[in-house]
Amino acid sequence: MTGSEHEISKLADRIRLRSLEMVAPHGFGYLGQALSSAELIATLYARHYRHGTDRLVCSPGHYVVAFYAAAAEAGRLDDSRLATYGQDGSDLEAIGTERSPELDLTGGSLGQGLSGATGLALSARLRGDSEARVFALVSDGEMEEGQLWEAAMFASHHGLDNLVVILDANDSQVDGPVTSVTTIEPIATKWEAFGWATFEVDGHDPQAIDEAMEGAVGADRPAVVIGRTSTRQGLDCLPPDADGHFIKLPPELIELARQELEARLA
Amino acid sequence: MREPPYPTVLKPYGETLVEIARQRPEIVCLSADLTRQCEIDLFQDQIPDRFVNVGMAEAQMMSMAGALAREGHIPFAHTFGVFATRRPLDQIVNSIAYPNLPVRIVGFMPGVSSPGGPSHQAIEDVALMRALPNMTVIDVADATEIRQVVPAVVDVPGPVYIRLKRGEIPVIFDDTHEFSLDEAQVLVDGTDVALIANGMMLSAALAASRTLAGAGVSAAVVNVPVIKPLDSETILDVASRVEAVVTAENHTIVGGLGTAVAETLAEAGAGVPLRRVGLADTFAEGARTGPWLFRKYGLTTQDVVDAAWQALGRSDPPPVAETVPSSEGEYAPV
Numbered sequence: 001m002t003g004s005e006h007e008i009s010k011l012a013d014r015i016r017l018r019s020l021e022m023v024a025p026h027g028f029g030y031l032g033q034a035l036s037s038a039e040l041i042a043t044l045y046a047r048h049y050r051h052g053t054d055r056l057v058c059s060p061g062h063y064v065v066a067f068y069a070a071a072a073e074a075g076r077l078d079d080s081r082l083a084t085y086g087q088d089g090s091d092l093e094a095i096g097t098e099r100s101p102e103l104d105l106t107g108g109s110l111g112q113g114l115s116g117a118t119g120l121a122l123s124a125r126l127r128g129d130s131e132a133r134v135f136a137l138v139s140d141g142e143m144e145e146g147q148l149w150e151a152a153m154f155a156s157h158h159g160l161d162n163l164v165v166i167l168d169a170n171d172s173q174v175d176g177p178v179t180s181v182t183t184i185e186p187i188a189t190k191w192e193a194f195g196w197a198t199f200e201v202d203g204h205d206p207q208a209i210d211e212a213m214e215g216a217v218g219a220d221r222p223a224v225v226i227g228r229t230s231t232r233q234g235l236d237c238l239p240p241d242a243d244g245h246f247i248k249l250p251p252e253l254i255e256l257a258r259q260e261l262e263a264r265l266a
Numbered sequence: 267m268r269e270p271p272y273p274t275v276l277k278p279y280g281e282t283l284v285e286i287a288r289q290r291p292e293i294v295c296l297s298a299d300l301t302r303q304c305e306i307d308l309f310q311d312q313i314p315d316r317f318v319n320v321g322m323a324e325a326q327m328m329s330m331a332g333a334l335a336r337e338g339h340i341p342f343a344h345t346f347g348v349f350a351t352r353r354p355l356d357q358i359v360n361s362i363a364y365p366n367l368p369v370r371i372v373g374f375m376p377g378v379s380s381p382g383g384p385s386h387q388a389i390e391d392v393a394l395m396r397a398l399p400n401m402t403v404i405d406v407a408d409a410t411e412i413r414q415v416v417p418a419v420v421d422v423p424g425p426v427y428i429r430l431k432r433g434e435i436p437v438i439f440d441d442t443h444e445f446s447l448d449e450a451q452v453l454v455d456g457t458d459v460a461l462i463a464n465g466m467m468l469s470a471a472l473a474a475s476r477t478l479a480g481a482g483v484s485a486a487v488v489n490v491p492v493i494k495p496l497d498s499e500t501i502l503d504v505a506s507r508v509e510a511v512v513t514a515e516n517h518t519i520v521g522g523l524g525t526a527v528a529e530t531l532a533e534a535g536a537g538v539p540l541r542r543v544g545l546a547d548t549f550a551e552g553a554r555t556g557p558w559l560f561r562k563y564g565l566t567t568q569d570v571v572d573a574a575w576q577a578l579g580r581s582d583p584p585p586v587a588e589t590v591p592s593s594e595g596e597y598a599p600v
Contacts, residue, residue: 098365105333109360115326116361119333122318126294126339147357150326158318 008046008206010265011073012038016234017261018069022085022092023247024254029086030094032231032244034066036170036203037137040227043209044166045070048217049135055104055120057136059113062245063168064096064103071102111145114138114165118155121163121222130162133217137166141173143184149194155222156195164216165196165224168203172231172244191224203227204234235260267439267453270469270599271592274434278409279372280305282416283342284312290420294334296320296343298327303432304344304374328354331369332361340368340420346380347373347388347429351395358425363398366424371395375432376405376465377516377545378559383552388429389545393521395427396494403494405429405465405515405523406445408438411491414445422447431466436597438469450497452504456486459574460508462501462527464490467514467543467565470599473587474514474570481585485574493523498530505531510539510577514570516560519544541573560600567599 019034049056051074058064068085071077077092081101084090091099095108105116117136124132142148155163169187171177178184188200197219199212209227216223231244237256238247249257287293287309295309297319310317320327324345331341343350350373351358362369373391380386395403402422406415412435419426450462454475463471468489475485488504490497505511511531513524524542531538545563553559560566567587575584590598 104336106360106364109356112325112329112357112360115329115357116333118326119330120337122330123334123337123339126316126334127337147323147325147329150320150323151329154320154323154326154330 002207005206008039008042008210011046012042013234013261013265014073015042015066015069017258017265018072018082019065020254020257020261022065022068022082024249026086027250028246028248030062030065031247031249032170032172032242033060033063034069035233035235036172036229036231036244037063037066037168038234039204039206039209040166040168040229041066041070043206043213044135045074047210048213051076054132055134056102057105057113057117057120057134058096058103058107059136059142060110060139061096061106061108063137063139064100064107065094067096067102068092077101111142111147114148114151117163118151118160121155121160122158124162125160132162134163135166136163137168140167140169140171140184140187141178143187143190144182152191152194152196160222161220163222164213165222167224167226168229169226170229170231170244174245187226195221197221197223198226199223200226201228203229268437270473270590271596272408272436272438272469272598274436274595274597275409276434277305277308278412278435279416279430280308282413284308286417286420287313287316290340292338292340293420294318294339294341296327296331296341298322298324298345298349300345300374303346304372306344324349324354325357328357329361332365332367335362335367335369336365340370342370342372344372344374346375346386347391348386351388351391351427355394359398362425363400366400368423369425370419371425371427372430373427374430376429378550378563378565379431379466379516379556381553381556381559384549387550389518389550390521391429392493392515392517392523393525396521396526400424401494402426402492404492406491407465407468407489409435410437410439410441410443411445415491418445418447429465434595434597436469445491447492448497450488450490450500452486452500453489454485454487456484456508458484458508459510459512459578460486460488460504461512461514461570461574462488462490462523463514464493464523466516470565470567470570471514473567473590473599474574477567477571477585477587478574483574483578490523493526496526496530501527501530502534502536505536505538508538510574512541512543512570512573512577514543516565517544518547520547539577541577543569543573557600565600
């Protein structure tokens with residue numbers, strides 16, 4: 001691992017730790033999403049996403065906790081605000097909306113974020129802005145929603161080469177593994193068939209992610225980086241049957257998880 | 267105001283949108299495969315760089331429209347009323363209404379003006395859009411209103427749903443008519459009953475008023491193109507001067523104009539008898555012609571007359587509405 005990759009891995013673990021601390025007071029919540037997407041988001045933030053220039057869409061709004069954590073690492077949110085995550089009256093909503101910091105669109109109703117991202121990308125073209133890129137985090141379960149494919153077709157038909165999808169293929173949805181609910185494979189072949197430049201990587205390998213994102217940003221058409229991930233990644237203390245979508249976190253498990261992450265970050 | 271049969275014109279909306287868009291570079295025109303039917307072939311031909319056909323993908327169109335509006339554009343999103351409201355309701359909520367963005371959703375072919383059956387008959391689009399916070403809901407009656415509604419809504423800060431007749435558009439109002447986003451208009455004064463109508467039922471209400479006048483009943487006619495926000499002041503003012511109120515809409519009586527008026531009257535304690543003319547909480551059906559459906563589902567001039575008669579508590583037979591013959595290129599209410 002190079003120094004840069006090591007830094008990204010550290011950033012990913014800090015995203016995990018901050019996410020754990022945000023979810024912990026609730027005793028349950030959307031932690032699995034942060035665990036699976038930590039390296040994807042860390043690489044995006046460290047290497048590709050330019051805050052203020054690019055647009056950021058989190059289609060599955062449940063992932064927003066990881067973006068709050070990344071924003072805190074970038075110095076845009078302080079600990080006291082993170083402490084309000086999901087609490088009454090807070091704008092750090094647990095399912096991210098546009099009133100939440102860091103995001104540009106309301107997410108949460110699954111399968112819709114990519115359409116919004118195509119709108120942002122089309123707008124950049126209409127306005128003659130050749131600098132801005134649109135990054136959209138999409139989850140594999142969202143491939144069950146028909147609208148996702150409307151958006152995928154639109155993007156390739158209109159040649160939106162300023163659009164990059166980060167697809168977190170964590171094989172997790174509410175009812176269990178995606179594979180147990182609907183066959184969405186072969187994921188890469190589907191996106192290719194829809195006219196997208198397709199990159200498939202181990203979603204916990206910073207170097208592979210970085211290279212894929214580099215290729216995606218430079219592609220001459222819309223591009224997707226498919227990261228194969230796990231909702232238990234980075235926390236060996238989680239039980240094998242830990243719910244990837246909405247995990248229960250009793251105090252003793254929180255303490256074990258905190259110790260594990262802090263030890264690795266030390 | 268003209269007398270029926272009314273002359274008709276083609277594409278007043280499409281022409282006006284192009285005119286306004288030439289002055290307003292923020293406007294982008296979105297189509298979902300029904301380009302000519304929504305009169306925006308004119309836009310496609312004349313301003314192609316701001317015309318985007320998303321194809322048969324209404325969900326995509328609405329979510330994208332919200333994102334475009336957020337970036338400073340003023341998107342006008344077009345399709346038939348059914349596909350503009352039923353299919354992409356959740357997308358409108360999350361991408362347009364909740365963010366309170368200036369997307370203009372234009373739904374053509376209202377109510378049973380389409381003989382295409384339940385899949386093509388927008389009988390509850392007003393109810394769906396009216397239920398959404400931030401949404402302005404408009405159902406205009408003629409070409410004169412259509413030419414004014416487009417410039418009127420361009421700078422409304424939030425989202426707008428506009429319901430438009432497809433095809434030949436009657437010209438009911440003179441050029442002096444002024445469309446208002448804020449005020450309903452009392453077109454005919456009356457002291458016995460108020461007929462409150464909009465869209466394709468306005469001409470029927472006007473005809474009913476004439477029929478009732480012939481029977482000695484003084485019927486006011488109020489045009490309410492903007493269903494939300496509703497001009498409750500005008501409605502309560504008119505209602506306070508009559509013995510009964512009748513609403514008429516080319517829509518289910520649940521959730522649309524009739525409901526909005528009922529809520530207004532009830533909350534003010536107006537205590538005036540009310541009858542709602544419209545689809546009586548029923549779906550319609552496929553047929554050959556729209557007018558046959560207007561008759562079968564109770565949307566004729568006679569239905570408005572009968573409702574007024576009943577609301578006034580009259581037990582004698584109601585007067586018979588005169589049928590106005592119309593030739594090709596003309597429009598008269600059923």
